[in-house]
Amino acid sequence: MKLTPIDKTRYRRHLNAVFIGCALVLAAASLAVAQLLIALFPSPDDSHFHWNLLGVVLSALAIGWGLDKFRHHPFLAEVVYVWELKQRLNKISRKLRSIEAAARRGDKNAMLALQFSYAGSRQLWQLDDNTLVMDELAVKQAELDRLAEQHGLVLDPEDYHEQMLAPF
Structure with a gap:
């Protein structure tokens, strides 16, 4: 996965639309399915309760199917990009201790994984206005740069690919 610039305003607008749309569809479809099953x-x-629960489950599955079907639609481009970036960063953070230890020993792949993680985290935090931990990230980035x-x-974070995590 390559890091790409994202228009923050467009991303926020589309993310909010997706959340609101999913919530409205979930509420309406859950009630409709539950009422149909009860009838x-x-x-x-x-x-x-069991019919109401089944209505919620079926509606949630339908929403998931719909989001998957339309994931390549241009409207969802930024939302899907951020979702996939968060998945990649989560894979790195699950192995972070091993990666950091290997980076201290001079492992290039470990350092590339950290570089990608720091660059991706910086982008996510800027998109979400989560600037509280940016100073901590700058310290870690400086440490990685010295190493x-x-x-x-x-x-270069562009050189990172997910297969580099296999040894960790």
Whole structure:
């Protein structure tokens, strides 16, 4: 995955539209499905919890299917990009201790993974206005830069690919 610039305003607008749309569809479809099931399969007791729950589950599955089907639509481009970036960063953070240890030993792939993680995190935090930890990230980036210079490496986050995480 390559890091690409994202228009923050467009991303926020589209993300909000997707969230609101999903919430409205979930509410309406859940009620409609539950009412249909209750009408088709009446129950002598007053509790229709299982039909309501099934309505929510079926509606959530339909929303998931719809989002997957339209994931390549231009409207969802920024939202899908950020979602995939978060998945990649999560894979790195699950192995962070091993990666950091390998980077201290001079492993180029570990340093590239950290470089990608720092650049991706910086982009995400700027998109979400989460600037509280940017100073901490700058310190880690400076430490990584010193380590790369010490080992004579030039780190470009574009050189990172997910297969580099396999040894960790």
